[in-house]
Amino acid sequence: MFECFETSRSDGVRQVNRARVMRLIQDKSGIDRTELASLIGVSNAAITNIVNELIAADIVQETISSGDSVARGRKRVGLQIDRSGGFVLGITAIATSVSIVLANIRGEVIDEVDVDPTYIENPEHTLKQIHKKARIVLQRNAVPMDRLFGIGFCVAGYLASDEQSLEFAPYLGWPNFNLSAKLQNMFGQNISVENVNRCIAMAEIRFGTMAETKDMILIRSALGLGGALVNEGRVLRGSQNFGGNLGHVLAVPDGELCSCGKRGCLNTVAAGWAVIHKLGAASSSYDTINKYRAQNEQLRELLGSEKMGDEKVISALSEAGSTLATHLLPIIQIMNPEAICLTGPVGRHSAYAESFRRTLLQFDLNCQIVLGNEAKIITPSMASVYLALSDMVYSPNFNFNQIAQTPIEVRVS
Secondary structure (H helix, E strand, C coil), X not given: CCCCCCCCCCXXXXXXXXXXXXXXXXXCCCCCHHHHHHHHCCCHHHHHHHHHHHHHCCCEEEEEEEEEECHHXXXXXXXXXXXXXXXXXXXXXXCCEEEEEEEECCCCEEEEEEECCCCCCCHHHHHHHHHHHHHHHHHHCCCCHHHEEEEEEEECCEECCCCCCEEECCCCCCCCECHHHHHHHHHCCCEEEEEHHHHHHHHHHHHCCCCCCCCEEEEEECCCEEEXXXXXXXXXXXXXXXXXXXXXXXXXXXCXXXXXXXXXXXXXXXXXXXXXXXXCCCCCCCCCHHHHHHHHHHHHXXXXXXXXXXXXXHHHHHHHHHHHHHHHHHHXXXXXXXXXXXXXXXXXCHHHHHHHHHHHHCCCCCCEEEECCCCCCCCHHHHHHHHHHHHHCCCCCCCHHHHHCCCCCCCCC
């Protein structure tokens, strides 16, 4: 999921080329047919056929610029994705928030709602509430169901190696179950499910500030730590699909109790838990999802504007940021990434982020350090939108033949 696509025996050449055409038009709005043919390496005739099909299906539209011309005075005809040509839903379920975003196939947000589940630790109840809210969003925006091309679902947990069943989601308190099948049955739509941190990482290198970056470490620092490792444009998943689980790297033998039940995890000394524990606000562990959410509110208060000048808070954040950098250093040196990206509600705090960077710079690392307080990092809610776009629209998996048979009757403004 959310990977760079490759040609294979099962992929028709036309589907692959169509996906490449659509991605290039999305990335380089205004590109013309000749440029597309040159970049993809196929004939002008082949590109013309694909583009004409996409135009007829209301996926692509032509743009004519009065300032551009070619030989014999003809106007240059550019191409862009039709913003009302199709839509995706992005759904995000993390311990502190559940959200739904409706976007068009350009990735432009049309509507966004928060879901406030009564019992977030009950997946059956929570998914029913998500489904109900999603239907409301689609209905009030008059989205034709044949133009809803897919749904991306980002979850604070890890899927099993089959990438279907939820295996490990301690922050949500959800048991093991086939999350993908459950969502498919509820929505009757193509759905792609992925860990939230991996979603953010892949969205960043595909659509965000680190486009074209092939090797990256992403750290999302909130009450706990999440991470994703990207190598050659692909997520490093590991044999059991738990790769990148940075928060549970052992940092202090026999240290504080972590949410996972073990002691001394990096979460306990380098994340939001470490900050509130150091300041005496709460224990560094939790028993239920409600306690987790209560501790997150405590952390939010500490990070609020009224606390920005509090030296004790700044000191605790600085210490946690430096500790994170120190313990990640061996992973960074082994992986040798192009970029390290720090984000999340704690990661965006300047005291934490600057301390993280200062510590890393002492080791003369030859990589870019991108901090969430300086660069616009993609949010979890938008990452779910990009998951849907990448897996189900700008992909050979795009069900073009079915879509082409059903022209648009309703347009969303």
